[in-house]
Amino acid sequence: MIGIKSIASYVPTAGLDNYVQGAKFGKDEEFMFGKIGASFLPRKAEEQETSDLCVEAARALFASNPELDPQSIDVLIVVTQNGDEEGLPHTAAIVQHKLGLSTRVAAFDVSLGCSGYVYGLYAIKGFMQAAGLKNGLLITADPYSKIVDPQDRNTTMLFGDAATATWMGEDAVWQLGEARFGTDGSGAEHLKVTNGNFFMNGRQVFNFALVKVPAHLHELLDASGLQSADIDAFCIHQGSAAIVDAVARRFEEQHPEKFVKDMLETGNTVSSSVPLLLQKHMLDSSWQRVAISGFGVGLSWGSAILYRG
C-alpha cells in the first residue's frame, strides 16, 4: 500500500530571536516560552522564493534516500498559500524545473494552510492510486514571512518559515488509516490576507481549535474503533504552545504529555508543522500508531491515523 516512506525538511538557519522580539511588545520570556512557544523564528532570505524552500527540502529527502531516483518521481504536490509569482503559474511547475525532474510528472499546488499536510497525504495517495503512479513527492512550504506585518503583535511572534518533503510510495512503513475532514467558511474572515498583509483573530482561532480539535480527534478514534490508549502519540499542528497545551488537556486529561510539543526553534510553520514533528519524533520511534491533526485557515481541519503497516 502507498504510504509515507520518508520525510525531510528545510528550516532556514537565519531568523529572529523571538525573546528579543517579544520584549519589544512587552512580553517576558515566560510568556514567549509558555504561551507563544517559540524562542526562535526561522526566516528565509529575502531572495529565496517559496520554490527554493521546496527545492531545499526535496534535496534533503533525496540525500537521505539514495535509493530514490529523482527521475522516478511521477507526481509532485506543493501545499502552499504563499507560492512563487502571483498564483499563476503554480509553484509545483517551478519546482519541477528547478529540481530537474522528468517532464512526465503530474504537478500541482494544493491551496490549504495549517490543515494542509493531512489533506495533502490523502490527496497524493489518492491521486497516485487513481492515476496509477508510483513515487510521490508531497511538499509543504508556506513562508508567512511574506505576509506577516512585523508590527502586528498578533502574528509576528508566531510564525516561522520552513519546508518539508515527504516521499510517498509502495512498501512504506507508515500507512494512512482512517481520516476525517471539515470546513467552515463562515470563519474565513478570522485568518485572511488583505492588501498583502495577514490578519488573524487570535481569540477566535484559539476558541475554534479548542472546541473543534479534541472533538474531531474523539470522532476519528470512534470511527477507527480505537481508544486513546491505542495511540502512542498525537502530533497536532503547532499553532502556539497555548493551543497545543489546551487541546491536549481537553482531549486527554490523563496523559496530555502524549501530545508532542516541539516548536521552540521553529514557531508555527503552517502546513510544515505536522511533518516536522513526524520527521523528528515518529520516523525513528517504536510507536505503532500516531494521530495527526491540522487546523487553521478556511476554517479547515483534518485528522488522521497513521500506523505501522
Place this chain on the structure above:
Amino acid sequence: MIGIKSIASYVPTAGLDNYVQGAKFGKDEEFMFGKIGASFLPRKAEEQETSDLCVEAARALFASNPELDPQSIDVLIVVTQNGDEEGLPHTAAIVQHKLGLSTRVAAFDVSLGCSGYVYGLYAIKGFMQAAGLKNGLLITADPYSKIVDPQDRNTTMLFGDAATATWMGEDAVWQLGEARFGTDGSGAEHLKVTNGNFFMNGRQVFNFALVKVPAHLHELLDASGLQSADIDAFCIHQGSAAIVDAVARRFEEQHPEKFVKDMLETGNTVSSSVPLLLQKHMLDSSWQRVAISGFGVGLSWGSAILYRG
C-alpha cells in the same frame, strides 16, 4: 466505481462582442471566427467573485440532479488560479459557506490552469477513495477577466469567464480510464501574471500545444491498448480555434472532425473548457469512449480516457 455522474455550468450572459473587439485591433470576422474562435466572450459582473461563479454552477448541478442532497457532499475541490481574496483563505472554504454545505466537507483548491479539469478528476476520485468519501463536487472557475489587460491584443480576444460543477460518485455512467500527465516548468514564463496582469507568449504556447498534445494523445492510446478508431470524440482544451484545428489535423489526418470544437459563444474558459464540452456533447450522446486533454499554464498537460462503465 467512482466516476462522473453529472456536469452543470454557469456562463455569464453578459459579455463582449468579440467581432467588435477584434475590429479595434484590425482583425476581421474571418480571423475572429477561424483563428480566435469566439464571437462572444462572457464576462462576470464586477461584483461577482470567483466563489459566486462556483456557487452558480453548483446550484445548476443541484437543480438538474434533485436526487443529490447537497448535505451529502463530503468533498469539494475548486480548480482555480484566480480565486477570491488574495489566495488565503482558499476559495473552496468560501464556497462551502455560500452553498450552505455541511461543515463535514473536505474542501480545498487545486492550483492549475487549462490542464486543471483532467487533473481535478483524478485528484477528487483519488481523494474520495483514499479517505472513504461518497459524493464529490469538482468545480472549475478561473475568470481571466480579473487579470487580462483589455489593451493586450494577445489575450483580450481569447478568454471568457465561466464555471462548471461536476458531481463525482458511485454508479456513474462515465468512468475514468487511463491517464497521462506532464509538467515542464522551464516554460513557466510563457504564461504568467506579473503585477496583476496576465502575459502570454502566444507563439510559444501554440507550438507547445502542437508538439505536445498530439504526441501525448498517441501515448495515452498506446498505454490504453486503443486505436484512434476506438475513440468516438476528442474533447480537448479550447485554447483557440487555431489550436484545436492544428492539434486535430496533426493527430488525426483522417478524421479531424472527431475533435469537438465549440467555443464560439464562450472563448477560452481555461479549466472550464473541457467540462463545458463534456456537458454539452458527451453526457447525452451515444458515445462509448472519449479522450480528453488539457494543456496550458505551467506548462502543464494531462490527457485521459473516459468510458461508459
